[in-house]
Amino acid sequence: MDSGSIAQRLAKKQKEISVSEFFERNKHILGFDSPTRALITSVKEGVDNSLDVCEEAEILPEVFVQIKRVGRDEFRIVIEDNGPGIVKKQVPHIFGRLLYGSRFHSLRQTRGQQGLGISAAVMYAQLTTGKPSLIRSKVRHRDVAYEVELILDTKKNRPRIIRQDFVVWEKECGTRVELQVRGRYIVGKQSVFEYLKSTAIVNPHARLTFKDPDGRTYVFERASDILPPKTEEIKPHPQGIELGTLLKMAKETKSYKMTAFLQKEFSRISSRVAKETLDKADVPRERVPKRLTLEEAKRILQVVNKIKIMAPPTDCLSPIGERLIKKGLKNVLGDQRPEFYCPPVTREPTVFAGNPFQVEVGIVYGGNLPQDKPIDILRYANRVPLLYQQGACAMASAVEKVDWRRYGLEQRGGHGVPFGPAIVLVHFASTKVPYTSESKEAIANIPKIVKELENGLRVCGRKLGTHMKRKAKKAKTREKFDIVQKILPEIAEKSSKIVKKDVPDIRKTITKIMNVVWIDEEVVFEKRRHKVTVKIYNYTPKGQKLNLHVVVPPEHFDSNTCDPKPKEIKEDGRITWELKRVPSTEIGYATFELFGMDEDEYDETELYISGISPTSVVGAEPLPGDWDLRVKPPTVEEITEEETEEELDYDEVEEELVDEDDEVDGAREEASSAG
């Protein structure tokens, strides 16, 4: 056959593939690559939907999950919620059609975004067990629920109804799904139980009930009756959007002028910014958007990515928050008792390709965590735990890029997952989570995101490093102290005996040798309150005066309990004392109380000092230069075009951070050797 007729033959084979046929053949892309994972994926798709829809309807979620064994490797999964229900007409489409949903076109932080998940589970069910799925849904104020048995016709990507009916259901409203799938039920890591437990931790407003194949029921009780603040739907942020997207939006807008178009269709473009942008881009303000040319659009994007535009609004994001991160970490620990909880870091929101996102990081360290294993990484995206594909995930890439050696962990060559007794929790919240595949288990390595994750990890890592250094420094000083306090009195006694004089008071001598102000804190939990006492031991030969600064969780701080009275209490929990002079060899105090936390929710305070040479202080850090700048609202001015590039940038950031760190470390080392 010559190549002319081959072209003809090939032409005959060309055909369209329906999206459902595509995914039927590639079910592993949807998260159904092994029987164990298929079971988790099915549950996850149902539960994610239930939580999303309850929050959208502002209902405190009650989700019931049951897994019944119906064969050696066949299970029936039930997921039932108290959500608002689904109107009859929509039920078959939502469950029996891929790429059909309500959340794809809206920029909001939701768990599901693709319109793929639950219908993919329905498809997997029929593919592996031949059984249709059963859905029941009731809308409030209706007498009956709608019940339908359906399969997904993969040739057409449309639902095929096997049976439908109206039935009486005692529930006021809600939705129940039953799927029969081939699967494998396991316990332990990467199990349905673990997924539900992890979900409960970061969704304390939800009540989850799980009945396992052996009929045991587990209830994850609600820890809070308050729904997370409702996330708002937003317009895209102009920075980072694609040229093609801008052109398409201009074609489809209802605005008649470019100024109005920019203001209405994007977030954070004021009338002033719109005019400035158009003028700088040399595009007439009155230009009809439909007539926008390719070159004009390019110039607009160039300008937009250079000028200062406010960061995206933050009410579209729902971070987990420092307290729940700590709780989340505590929970996975079980019997393990780490020595140190790094104060969790919730970064300011920033933006990638027009989408706001926010990174949170928590680290625990030491105690009886395993010493000789790679650290554990707990990954969450929009409050959903990610259990698979860690190796493909931007969160893991970011962990691997940070040089953890400087924060006290072992890491061969300064990259890769470090070894040591630590667990890192990372949460990525965004109006659009760029998953690497439809199975939603790993975040794509988008340079902007990896960099921000790295920054979050470094900030938290530096706290770990500070703790480790402080610990090492204290241990060293303590050792010196112990020796001095043991040997000097003995020498004094012996020499006194020899010269037959009274033993002198050597406290002054000791202070001369030590020459250090030792700051220590004591946290006592009593009557549901944390009582914190900061002690200032003056082991120098003269009186010392200093300012003490602490950072406490403001919502738990009782300002009436402070003794002495602080000079300043800021709303964000920063407190400053001007302490009176502590005479040589004596001790100064500052105390305060915190309320409303569990005992293990608080164990250490960030302590800073000023008004004294930091080289003579052990146990508190010098007040950082940005103490007063901390809570300044951020801008996205730093997002220049340069930053959309990748490799180069990493190096720059790396170097910047190296310099910064080195300086701090240098200062500390000086302090240490001088003290």
Add this chain to the structure above:
Amino acid sequence: MDSGSIAQRLAKKQKEISVSEFFERNKHILGFDSPTRALITSVKEGVDNSLDVCEEAEILPEVFVQIKRVGRDEFRIVIEDNGPGIVKKQVPHIFGRLLYGSRFHSLRQTRGQQGLGISAAVMYAQLTTGKPSLIRSKVRHRDVAYEVELILDTKKNRPRIIRQDFVVWEKECGTRVELQVRGRYIVGKQSVFEYLKSTAIVNPHARLTFKDPDGRTYVFERASDILPPKTEEIKPHPQGIELGTLLKMAKETKSYKMTAFLQKEFSRISSRVAKETLDKADVPRERVPKRLTLEEAKRILQVVNKIKIMAPPTDCLSPIGERLIKKGLKNVLGDQRPEFYCPPVTREPTVFAGNPFQVEVGIVYGGNLPQDKPIDILRYANRVPLLYQQGACAMASAVEKVDWRRYGLEQRGGHGVPFGPAIVLVHFASTKVPYTSESKEAIANIPKIVKELENGLRVCGRKLGTHMKRKAKKAKTREKFDIVQKILPEIAEKSSKIVKKDVPDIRKTITKIMNVVWIDEEVVFEKRRHKVTVKIYNYTPKGQKLNLHVVVPPEHFDSNTCDPKPKEIKEDGRITWELKRVPSTEIGYATFELFGMDEDEYDETELYISGISPTSVVGAEPLPGDWDLRVKPPTVEEITEEETEEELDYDEVEEELVDEDDEVDGAREEASSAG
């Protein structure tokens, strides 16, 4: 708003998403997550298509790739081939429509399978630069080529033609694509150049020309004028197919009886097997397939997965082959000179979910490869190099699961990517590559596949381990030898002087102390031939007789050059000599020549011995028990239902292999200590 009206409100937001809108928003899933990767992905999609279509038309591929810089971060990509061309009517659909192609429904080993790649690149181009793509194609025997400028209408997932024309093109036939994309051009690892180079290595029948943005031209010349054997399209293998798939096939078949249906629509089901299956499954042989019930289908699958069915035909697969694997490894090495090339392993084909697949593994070790880094893993799927997402890939998972410590590499805790001076090359060939996402950079962690990859790695790893042990043993014996040969003569001399007698011949004494048969080989390259000399040093006190067995590449073996004449030469390159007795302290020889290889293509022979106690031999292994069973055709009888499960299975395999290895190791240790 109460939840009833919320259900109404939500219903209004429900809508269908077109597949192109979905991927436009999720372009990172298609491999466009950073400007660097976007450039590679675009080139890759074009080149993969060109190679596929040339092979299909049995044309030796000539592919031209050019990247022109048209802006700071904007590039024009040209990909031109000498393939059969595309008929006019199909051009717009192939390039302007997602999920449209010829290879989705056929079970054949091809690079592209999804009908997504090149149209995704067209979509990425218009999204980032606003520019349409230009396609020109000419079918043989036509006077003119068809040229079209088009974009992809993402709302409809249909091509929109901007301009079309017929033009004169000097080429006899072929296709040329021009895409203008935002990207970033880099050199080094994960670059377009590296991708093309790696592609050239495993596709030696293709001639690739690359013109980089600076106008430099690189030609990867064809190393072979022979196309790889054409891969045949096959029917699915019945083992591992899904219940839903069987039911669907039964509904759609044109056969009137179950026996005919099973025979015609599946590979490896003979009339006998079809009858046996139906009888055992208690399904009437005459049953009309359309009437097959769910329960009957289930029983058929149960039977099919238990009985013995021939492995899938292998002519649908095109492995790279041991020689090219070695070449591929040599190429990436550049200036690095490893000390040892493990003989590459090409495993027998096996099957997952009805799809045949085959695993190949090569390892190089030592020399000046970096000692203190994780080993490099080179991944290939259907002759396409995979450059991204290693962490998500089954190939990497398999490497991490193998305990490399027993093969002489450093690996903390016996899992994870090992450290050491080694490079591992893995190739996965299949009629269906289950990629984790549409970007086709990582293979899903399907238990059956991971296990087979592990097995391949272990087999190759064991060769590395054998080499390392042999090396260690030789070094130890050599040390002993050196000492004995140095000290004994001195002692002899001194004692002779003292007793004033002649110095005795101590060779016999040395052999008594050494008591070893030392086998060594020498490879000399002369006149384009490898001359191999195996020497048998008899350092034992008596004469020794033994059989020597070697394995050589049969296609390069010149049987006329053997001296002495072997007892047996098998077609697959296994050669056996019955050597005549070698007297004590003398040396025996066996020589042969190999032709047609480059100097560095051959450096070591697999040597085995029999007819002598292996404990007294250093430098060759005892003949393995399966020497004569080696090339027996495989069956897939081992695929029982158990094996479709995951975790348990891994453990079992692990244990099996542990036992096996331990035994071998134990035997060797005994041998070593006895010797």
